[in-house]
Amino acid sequence: xNRLLLFIPLVIFALMGLVFWVGLGIEDKTSLPSPLIGxxxxxxxxxxxxxxxxxxxxxxxxxxxxxxxxxxxCPTCKAExxxxxxxxxxxxxxxxxxxxxxxxxxxxxxxxxxNPYAYNLSDPQGKLGLELGVYGxxxxxxxxxxxxxxxxxxxxLNPVVWESLGxxxxxxx
Amino acid sequence: MKHCLWLLCLIAxxxxxxxxxxxxxxxxxxxxxxxEQLAEDLRCPxxxxxxxxxxxxxxxxxLRDKVYELMQEGKSDDEVVTYLVDRYxxxxxxxxxxxxxxxxxxxxxxxxLLSGILLLALLRRQQAQPVAELSAEERARLEALKSSLxxxxx
Numbered sequence: 542x543n544r545l546l547l548f549i550p551l552v553i554f555a556l557m558g559l560v561f562w563v564g565l566g567i568e569d570k571t572s573l574p575s576p577l578i579g580x581x582x583x584x585x586x587x588x589x590x591x592x593x594x595x596x597x598x599x600x601x602x603x604x605x606x607x608x609x610x611x612x613x614x615c616p617t618c619k620a621e622x623x624x625x626x627x628x629x630x631x632x633x634x635x636x637x638x639x640x641x642x643x644x645x646x647x648x649x650x651x652x653x654x655x656n657p658y659a660y661n662l663s664d665p666q667g668k669l670g671l672e673l674g675v676y677g678x679x680x681x682x683x684x685x686x687x688x689x690x691x692x693x694x695x696x697x698l699n700p701v702v703w704e705s706l707g708x709x710x711x712x713x714x
Numbered sequence: 715m716k717h718c719l720w721l722l723c724l725i726a727x728x729x730x731x732x733x734x735x736x737x738x739x740x741x742x743x744x745x746x747x748x749x750e751q752l753a754e755d756l757r758c759p760x761x762x763x764x765x766x767x768x769x770x771x772x773x774x775x776x777l778r779d780k781v782y783e784l785m786q787e788g789k790s791d792d793e794v795v796t797y798l799v800d801r802y803x804x805x806x807x808x809x810x811x812x813x814x815x816x817x818x819x820x821x822x823x824x825x826x827l828l829s830g831i832l833l834l835a836l837l838r839r840q841q842a843q844p845v846a847e848l849s850a851e852e853r854a855r856l857e858a859l860k861s862s863l864x865x866x867x868x
Contacts, residue, residue, distance in 0.1 A: 546837070549833070574803055575803065576799065576800060576801070576802070576803045576804075577801070641772070667776055670776075671776055671777070671780060671801065672801060673801070674759075674801040674802045674803065675773075676759040676760045676773045676802070677760055677773070
């Protein structure tokens with residue numbers, strides 16, 4: 542019996558090892574869960590990059606959409622841009638938030654790489670970004686036709702990510 | 715006396731928080747201290763191992779500005795923290811809230827301590843158990859040995 546007790550530290554070690562191994566494996570440190578899921582899209586009143594007209598939260602409603610936060614200073618945004626073009630061709634409604642950026646630069650970018658967005662909201666100070674809990678671009682939100690946030694992806698959109706995100710999006714249609 | 719007056723004047727001045735190159739001005743030094751405490755207790759969501767006070771990340775600067783703005787609006791510490799948690803999640807707090815899904819986190823150390831104490835008590839009890847009674851034969855042998863020792867010592 543006493544001999545067996547000697548193995549207690551080893552058992553504890555093995556258990557802790559297992560917990561840490563699983564825990565560190567699961568956690569993706571670059572993407573934090575968003576507390577905004579299930580909540581309405583935050584209120585805003587912002588100018589549109591393309592033509593300068595002003596839009597508000599109400600204009601988001603009507604049909605489900607991807608809301609993509611991007612900027613010309615963000616290399617990953619450029620990496621995902623081609624895929625956004627593809628999605629737009631498939632008829633997916635994408636709304637852009639041009640985050641902490643310059644309108645002229647944004648226009649040049651859209652001219653050069655194509656415009657997959659229904660329209661782009663200009664958020665030069667990142668105020669809407671802060672309301673959305675954005676801490677790096679690109680970030681993409683899924684909103685339903687009532688303007689409720691249903692999902693969020695941090696980092697670039699690509700075919701692999703779209704497999705699950707697109708499924709969720711399809712269910713909202 | 716003159717010096718004292720000067721000192722008094724200095725004390726009455728508004729004060730800058732030392733964070734971010736004395737960017738933030740407060741009328742009340744107490745608020746400056748509150749601001750510093752908040753910036754230390756809140757975590758930068760981008761850099762993840764720095765607080766708002768230490769981080770150079772643009773998002774940390776934005777959040778510092780927001781904390782300052784909310785404080786100027788007269789918001790309490792709790793209201794400021796809630797504002798950020800509502801947008802960035804519990805991650806921005808270094809001190810996680812006490813909830814059902816954080817129960818293990820808060821209760822874990824106590825649980826470990828308790829199981830340690832239990833284990834120790836169990837081991838002690840085992841050691842404290844009396845040695846087995848001697849059989850009649852053993853007792854007779856013991857008596858014999860004792861008396862032979864007595865003989866020798868005489």
